Amino acid sequence: MSAQGFANSEQGDILEVSLEKIEGLLKGDYGVSKRTIGLLLLQGDDEITALAESREPDNMSEIKEIINYTGKHYVQPLSYIITLRRQEEASRITGIAVEHLPKANLAFREKxxxxxxxxxxxxxxxxxxxxxxxxxxxxxxxxxxxxxxxxxxxxxxxxxxxxxxxxxxxxxxxxxxxxxxxxxxxxxxxxxxxxxxxxxxxxxxxxxxxxxxxxxxxxxxxxxxxxxxxxxxxxxxxxxxxxxxxxxxxxxxxxxxxxxxxxxxxxxxxxxxxxxxxxxxxxxxxxxxxxxxxxxxxxxxxxxxxxxxxxxxxxxxxxxxxxxxxxxxxxxxxxxxxxxxxxxxxxxxxxxxxxxxxxxxxxxxxxxxxxxxxxxxxxxxxxxxxxxxxxxxxxxxxxxxxxxxxxxxxxxxxxxxxxxxxxxxxxxxxxxxxxxxxxxxxxxxxxxxxxxxxxxxxxxxxxxxxxxxxxxxxxxxxxxxxxxx
Amino acid sequence: MRISDRAEEIMETLWVHTEEEKEEPIGLGIAKGEPAIEELWKSGHIKLIRDKIVLTEKGTSEGRKVVRRHRLAERLFADILDVKKKLVHPLSCEFEHLLHDGTEDNICILLGHPKTCPHGRAIPDGECCRKFKESVGKAVSPLDRLQVNQRGRVAYIQTRDNKALQKLMAMGILPGIPITLIQKFPSFVFQAGQSQFAVDADLASCVYIRL
Known part of the structure; x- marks a missing residue:
């Protein structure tokens, strides 16, 4: 997800706040933005979690606490909540940029x-x-x-x-x-x-x-x-x-x-x-x-x-x-x-x-x-x-x-x-x-x-x-x- | 006797802390001597067990209602009144105290019985939600019960299986996406947005469609 993904989320948004906190705690170099790593950690990505564990010896326990804390705020898994947000943002963009003409008949290939x-x-x-x-x-x-x-x-x-x-x-x-x-x-x-x-x-x-x-x-x-x-x-x-x-x-x-x-x-x-x-x-x-x-x-x-x-x-x-x-x-x-x-x-x-x-x-x-x-x-x-x-x-x-x-x-x-x-x-x-x-x-x-x-x-x-x-x-x-x- | 705003807020915090987040009860600590605590204790909403504040049965039910009022208020401000997102939370904090039994259900009906607040936390359901589910439950149907060519939008996904949820998410089957069922046998084939997917009956039964 791009850095602008949640740009219009409100300040008090627990997900956004947690993400910023995690970004601040990440010290290692990952080759991609800290925000990306933070989002993947929140979504429980196994590979990135293992990577962060090896690169953040000091802060990982605190990061994990933040993730747990954030997770408790939602009924559904965080990965689902983040996907929903992403979907909202994607719909907003396509809503502005794309127009769908209603199709009269099924195309031959569809038939x-x-x-x-x-x-x-x-x-x-x-x-x-x-x-x-x-x-x-x-x-x-x-x-x-x-x-x-x-x-x-x-x-x-x-x-x-x-x-x-x-x-x-x-x-x-x-x-x-x-x-x-x-x-x-x-x-x-x-x-x-x-x-x-x-x-x-x-x-x-x-x-x-x-x-x-x-x-x-x-x-x-x-x-x-x-x-x-x-x-x-x-x-x-x-x-x-x-x-x-x-x-x-x-x-x-x-x-x-x-x-x-x-x-x-x-x-x-x-x-x-x-x-x-x-x-x-x-x-x-x-x-x-x-x-x-x-x-x-x-x-x-x-x-x-x-x-x-x-x-x-x-x-x-x-x-x-x-x-x-x-x-x-x-x-x-x-x-x-x-x-x-x-x-x-x-x-x-x-x-x-x-x-x-x-x-x-x-x-x-x-x-x-x-x-x-x-x-x-x-x-x-x-x-x-x-x-x-x-x-x-x-x-x-x-x-x-x-x-x-x-x-x-x-x-x-x-x-x-x-x-x-x-x-x-x-x-x-x-x-x-x-x-x-x-x-x-x-x-x-x-x-x-x-x-x-x-x-x-x-x-x-x-x-x-x-x-x-x-x-x-x-x-x-x-x-x-x-x-x- | 109506309890004070301050006391309501304490119950709200306690309820979220112990019921929703399943944390250990909060110690009395600095709240000692606070008049609102005294008030809640006297009115039988809380009790003290080894210097920890614990909600009584009455307090739990009342705390749940306060949370419901707060989150409904948030929905109202965010969805209907289009209040700037920054202001939603503080405004709702004040507004929740003005809503009382009956009024909150009216707002809930007005908003169409929302399931979550704008921040994604669950809104505890009220009597009105239960009645609504029984009467109009048929307006929402699992995908595998739809007729061919019937269309609607994804209302919600209901599954305890995290893997199934991941699969549906990967396909972009999320609340709000328009769906048309194309075929039921031998597999469920449907159009979702601009793409077509095939799933088996198990996965199809997790997706609930608002017709």
Whole structure:
């Protein structure tokens, strides 16, 4: 608040008098006016109170007394009284300076907004946005057309043979050569997956996300979905990390910081780790189940059911009050091309600098694992859980890859589908288990970083067991009902 | 028997001190031998407990009335008579003694049963306020009970939850702000001034709207 904020308050005003007294007692240098500090102290600002405690060794007890004394004069908290004064002053100024013409009709953007927030019309609009934004644009265009072009057209035809040609004469040892251009080589697998499969999918997702974000659709989606999210211990606010999770769960886990309580942050982290597939996975899963609408439906229902069920149960189990929802609804705007471009660019850049080394590392780890036989051991250990959920042994490789990059694993399945190693049921079960399976190593690290070692590890262990149980259950039900997808 | 102005002022101070600010009773100290104290003691408004002045039940009720008269007078001077703010307090100090049972309620009705004095302190409610609340209570309604497209101004915010108050304050939902309810389901969407907000039913029920 400016120094003139209370200039017209009367002399005998207890708030004004106290403020002046506090100003007189403040001796430290704060870089802003003493009045500002005084006002913040009166409003009980934690940070400034702590700061003043360290800088006013002599006067702080007296200042605190003044604040207590002032507080007793009002029924409501001082922060409220000060806000009221500020509001009065702001109204006085705008009253002089601003004139509002009465609007005859609702503007088009307002009409569109009303249609979006009305559940009767808003839910179809949401489905429309999901269908065209995610399924058509990210799934078909990004994961289909673009991936085909970059993977087949660029990598398989040009880069891979070229790299193999170059590496061969330089490195005579077969084992070391494998590190670069083998089946799991850094270039032939690591770079290919990162650039050819993940990059187009993630980029198209971030374009779609930036458009709906810039248009102002997200707050409208938040208010539409608040009631449902309350059931799973979250509020409409959590819709932003959740939708972002459809792009990249690791980034979304970081964004859970914006949720106001620890309880909400934990629930959101669990759900992101378990039941929100990232765009790279989504892309591969959509192409795996392409031409199998029944399979896609079973997958979508199972994953949504897990999302709601686990959310509901966590909300019951975790202590704490249920959160409250409030959000400003900004006017709808035509997305600006430059905004969309900059947002997409920064996100893709972040994603790529985070993920690219991870892919290379994954290639190296797999190479070491193969060389030492450790990898085979782990794959063998995974064979029984695979059989348990009705999948062929080879899927174990995809699942193990899955830990290094969740999408990596899905892409492994993709190779198996091409080789016709999986039938419809197995494909659906594998997709469900892999969607729910352990977060990729980057997300695992982010879980630990954001939620702390204990909670982060606990969430990951829970997810590991849950994914196999869910896969088992779906396989079991499909067999009992004699359904083949 | 009417008690003196001086005695009324002592009761006012005592009431604010012990009832409103919840402080320990004041010691007798320098007031010893003061005729007004003697008067209050004789008329049964105060008693002395270990040299501390304590209001009796009668004194508490009378002190509350004096405070009410004083703050109503302040409102009257500030809002209706447009007296310079510096003068509000001293004038009210004199005026409070002229108001007596009945007159103060008339002023309260005239002013529309204000809840706080110009300095923001609560005005103790009188019989007239209680009657008013019962009869016209329906003119003020919580936001979650409004009909879609119904409009009004924020009358007050009622919540014991400081966090909820902070959230509403952050949105600028303060007394006097014009509000139009846009939608009730699945969330409460409303226009407040030039902005739109969405809140859940819990928060909406804290905001009372004067229609």
């Amino acid at each position: 569109l907004s009303r249609v979006m927030i009305n559940p009767l019309t808003g839910v179809p609009i949401l489905l429309f946005v999901l269908y065209y934004g995610i399924y058509k644009f990210v799934g078909e265009f990004g994961a289909g057309t673009l991936v085909d072009f970059i993977e087949t057209g660029i990598f398989e035809k040009n880069i891979n043979p070229w790299a193999t040609q170059i590496i061969k004469p330089i490195i005579p040892w077969q084992a070391v050569r494998e590190l670069f251009v083998g089946e799991y080589g850094m270039i032939t697998l690591g770079v290919r997956y990162a650039v050819a499969i993940i990059l187009p999918v993630v980029t198209t997702f971030f374009v779609a996300f930036a458009i709906i974000e810039d248009a102002g659709y997200l707050p409208r989606l938040a208010l539409l979905i608040d009631r449902l999210f309350k059931k799973i211990g979250l509020t409409g606010r959590a819709v932003i990390p959740m939708v972002l999770g459809l792009g990249c769960d690791t980034m979304a886990t970081m964004v859970t910081r914006t949720l106001p309580t620890k309880r909400e942050r934990i629930i959101a982290t669990i759900l992101l780790a378990l039941a929100v597939p990232c765009s790279a996975q989504l892309g591969v899963i959509l192409s795996l189940l392409e031409g199998n609408p029944r399979g896609l439906t079973v997958w979508a229902c199972a994953v949504s059911l897990v999302f709601l069920l686990v959310g509901f149960l966590s909300a019951q189990i975790l202590p704490g009050d249920s959160p409250s929802f409030y959000m400003e609804i900004p006017p709808l705007r035509m997305p600006k091309l430059s905004n969309v471009f900059i947002k997409t660019y920064t996100r893709v850049k972040w994603y790529f600098t985070e993920i690219f080394p991870m892919f290379i590392l994954a290639s190296v780890l797999i190479w070491i694992g193969q060389l030492t036989g450790l990898f085979n051991l782990l794959v063998k250990a995974l064979h029984s859980p695979m059989r348990w959920i009705g999948l062929p042994d080879q899927t174990a490789v995809a699942f193990l890859f899955g830990f290094f990059r969740r999408d990596y694993g899905a892409a492994g399945l993709y190779d198996m589908k091409k080789a016709a190693l999986l039938n419809g049921n197995q494909l659906v079960v594998a997709c469900i288990a892999l969607t729910l399976f352990l977060p990729c190593i980057a997300q695992f690290l982010m879980n630990v970083k954001e939620r702390g070692y204990k909670t982060g590890v606990a969430i990951s262990v829970f997810v590991l067991f849950f994914s196999f149980s869910a896969g088992f259950l779906v396989n079991f039900i499909l067999n009992i009902l004699g359904v083949s997808l």
